[in-house]
Amino acid sequence: MxxxxxxxxxxxxxxxxxxxxxxxxxxxxxxxxxxVVYTGLRQTPEMIVSAALQEDVDVVGLSILSGxxxxxxxxxxxxxxxxxxxxxxxxxxxxxxxxxxxxxxxxGVSEVFGPGTTIGAVADFLRANVxxxxx
Numbered sequence: 816m817x818x819x820x821x822x823x824x825x826x827x828x829x830x831x832x833x834x835x836x837x838x839x840x841x842x843x844x845x846x847x848x849x850x851v852v853y854t855g856l857r858q859t860p861e862m863i864v865s866a867a868l869q870e871d872v873d874v875v876g877l878s879i880l881s882g883x884x885x886x887x888x889x890x891x892x893x894x895x896x897x898x899x900x901x902x903x904x905x906x907x908x909x910x911x912x913x914x915x916x917x918x919x920x921x922x923g924v925s926e927v928f929g930p931g932t933t934i935g936a937v938a939d940f941l942r943a944n945v946x947x948x949x950x
Contacts, residue, residue, distance in 0.1 A: 823873065832857070836878055860887060863875065873904060888905075926944075
């Protein structure tokens with residue numbers, strides 16, 4: 816019996832209406848062998864955590880271009896912890912200033928992927944860092 820693929824939720828928190836990068840990432844991770852669920856645009860933190868719980872994901876990937884990352888991403892991490900999903904890997908991508916990366920990591924975001932990051936680099940990071948119960 817083989818292990819199930821890593822399950823990834825790709826979400827667009829907040830009012831950002833641009834999702835091309837999130838869709839490219841979702842398709843690319845599927846091509847890499849991941850199971851991917853894409854939530855669509857304009858998701859609240861509560862909607863994202865609810866979807867993560869329902870889909871039993873290993874990773875929540877947050878794509879954000881709106882500038883609200885320091886507000887929304889820590890809230891999502893906190894809600895995941897409250898829901899008993901502290902073991903879920905949280906990553907972010909999009910337009911995030913370098914000065915904001917350390918505060919996001921301190922809040923529980925494992926990695927921030929900027930423009931130009933390859934699908935392969937994201938896939939390698941997820942494979943190396945996901946924590947899940949097998950069986």
